[in-house]
Amino acid sequence: MNVIIGTMRKGTRATLRQPRLFTALASSRMQCSTQTNKPVVAAKMPFRVKVTGGKRYVWCACGHSKKQPFCDGAHRSKAPSISPRLFTPEKDGTLMLCACKQTKNAPYCDGTHFKVLFQDLVSSVKKVFKMNNV
Numbered sequence: 001m002n003v004i005i006g007t008m009r010k011g012t013r014a015t016l017r018q019p020r021l022f023t024a025l026a027s028s029r030m031q032c033s034t035q036t037n038k039p040v041v042a043a044k045m046p047f048r049v050k051v052t053g054g055k056r057y058v059w060c061a062c063g064h065s066k067k068q069p070f071c072d073g074a075h076r077s078k079a080p081s082i083s084p085r086l087f088t089p090e091k092d093g094t095l096m097l098c099a100c101k102q103t104k105n106a107p108y109c110d111g112t113h114f115k116v117l118f119q120d121l122v123s124s125v126k127k128v129f130k131m132n133n134v
């Protein structure tokens with residue numbers, strides 16, 4: 001009887017371990033598939049931010065941060081090839097920081113978000129024409 005219980009326990013342990021292994025494999029696959037090397041659009045309009053002169057800020061370049069427009073470290077797991085941008089304003093003031101993450105003048109908005117907005121508009125119009133088979 002003890003042997004049977006022992007076998008059942010071993011069998012039970014084995015079946016309990018299998019899901020953990022599967023979960024570990026599945027999560028590693030998920031992590032690989034969610035990583036990107038291109039920034040994602042955090043918002044389609046720039047962030048208007050009050051800054052203090054001489055203070056160091058870290059601007060999110062990947063778009064995954066939950067503390068936009070600033071970095072929260074999300075790039076480490078979601079976009080390891082993209083590094084945040086450090087900047088120090090010279091004086092107190094209000095800045096327009098890029099939210100679309102497509103600017104050529106990081107961390108500042110250079111108007112590239114209009115291109116993002118236009119591309120969204122074009123794809124929306126295409127969808128409407130597809131839906132109506134025009």
Ligand code: FES
Binds near residue numbers: 113
């Ligand atoms: S918000 Fe990115 S260029 Fe304006």
